[in-house]
Amino acid sequence: MRPSEAPTLEEVARVAGVSRSTVSRVINNLPGVSKRAKVAVDQAITELRYVPNQAARNLVTRRTNSIALVVSEHGDRVFSDPFFAKILRGVYAGMADSRRQLVLLMDQTRDDSTLADYLCGGHVDGAIVVSLHGRDPLPARLVSAGLPAVLVGRPLADVEVPYVDSDNLAGSLAAARHLVGLGRRRIASIAGPADMAVGIDRLAGWQRGMAEAGRPDDLVAYSDFSVDGGAAAMAELLEEHPDIDAVFAAADIIAVGALRTLSERGKRVPEDVAVVGFDDSVLATTTTPKLTTVRQDIEELGRTTTARLLAQLSAEADLPRSLLLPTRLVVRESA
């Protein structure tokens, strides 16, 4: 970049009539600089349009001032999933004051090992890992390499990595209790993928709710996070249990599919079947009837994860291992 044009700290020192040490102190806001020297340096900096060379800085400080956002998911889903977009927004908001840069990494580009090598190769000071799928070996590798990392979402593998997650269990428990409280007798659930913590936890919450109320907890069908998946799961449930009068879907998008099937089968919502979703996404208010759902704040999830990582990087003491963010039931029309 602009070979010899770029002024160095050395030149600033010369222009300001001080030593390199002093210039460095001014730049880094270190104490022990006379006002006179500071003024001279500041003036020289603006005069020369000096910008510190980041590489030289990194080399000596052994820090890069950048953190990685690793989206541990192959293929297309990442980009089309609004979840990712919200996380990104939260991460960005969380970094706003930190003067750090965000390096985006997805392992569609590099294979897992290359990705880990890269992360551990001193390119970044820390990593935020969005673990969308099952038991990824990456977190364990980061830990063993000593790279500060925080996960978005509870990992399935039993690794000693801090994570931040929505309180999925409490949220789905609240949904279950709501349906019980409505006097529903045959309460089913369309669970999310069984290989994702988010699927497991939301199912567990519903199961606990059923157990509390002395209801059976085996009216379950599984679905991926798609409308069609939800529709198929709902059809499956109705096939086996035509008397179902309530269903808790592990995501709004699944609930949308369930609504479609119910409508096709001539079931009225909520009169015949009450439906509760999860997420409180934009979908929730565009359906007819509007969806009762469990609200989670995904952007906050990204922000908190970032804050947790930054705190760790500043070596703050007594950091909580992991955090759960509250979820709450939003009652609308469907249940």
Place this chain on the structure above:
Amino acid sequence: MRPSEAPTLEEVARVAGVSRSTVSRVINNLPGVSKRAKVAVDQAITELRYVPNQAARNLVTRRTNSIALVVSEHGDRVFSDPFFAKILRGVYAGMADSRRQLVLLMDQTRDDSTLADYLCGGHVDGAIVVSLHGRDPLPARLVSAGLPAVLVGRPLADVEVPYVDSDNLAGSLAAARHLVGLGRRRIASIAGPADMAVGIDRLAGWQRGMAEAGRPDDLVAYSDFSVDGGAAAMAELLEEHPDIDAVFAAADIIAVGALRTLSERGKRVPEDVAVVGFDDSVLATTTTPKLTTVRQDIEELGRTTTARLLAQLSAEADLPRSLLLPTRLVVRESA
């Protein structure tokens, strides 16, 4: 990171029994290394789990091996806009083979000047700028600083920056001709924002189509890229010109709004009013009737822009200043 644990090139040299120069040559695949030396070095590298220090490398080579993706848009739109997600996917795909990293920057964090300073401060080797809005001063600043940059989308300001864009004019001209060919007499357009190249170009294409056919080109209403905007613009058009029998909307999302208004007014599509959109987004096939629209490949836009930048970074000669990607009409049911 891992203070003194990380092995250096020096240690690799010692273990391999060669000089640092030789190790460096092996690492960088430079010619002039005996097979014997190469084997010894490779072995030492794996033995020590050596990873080159990027900062040291950057310092001496004056390159960072990273490029910036600058999303020049404040606030929330970026993240919720599927356009951005597709661009990101394309950019990522375009970088797949390049061993470079992507640094994501949005000026919601840093003010414009800080952003430009950062970009020109030697942090990145080049920049891809997604210019979603009007006449951003950023491209000009990058050019004057000598930072290689390529824009996604034609800039409004007259700067000497290469850009890659969809051929919006040809696409909307095709749409206009299609409506004319259908025998429609009163053809309107809902244009996009007048301060965005994409809005201007799509309107221009439609106008040219009208001119060709000797039709008036003043049946125009403006809208932002939203359903509600499209609905309002359609209402406005019908108010002033109740005899409209065709409308070209500058985006599918606008067309969706138009369809809503037409349906509310009891107008049948395409019998009473033919509708053509732009984008061929997912929306196009979920509407009733399915949307005739102009297809653009946004992911390809991101990929091509990235390829253009990488070519520039490798100092390839005779690069085209800018590129237009083809668009084509996809005829479905609405026109």
Place this chain on the structure above:
DNA sequence: CTGAAAGCGCTTACAG
């Protein structure tokens, strides 16, 4: 084909 040496632009003890 190989190595000794200079140097990239900073920060950081250290001595004053």
Place this chain on the structure above:
DNA sequence: CTGAAAGCGCTTACAG
């Protein structure tokens, strides 16, 4: 409060 000096870990002419 200030400066001279060492050193971070590489690459790159240069000389052999």
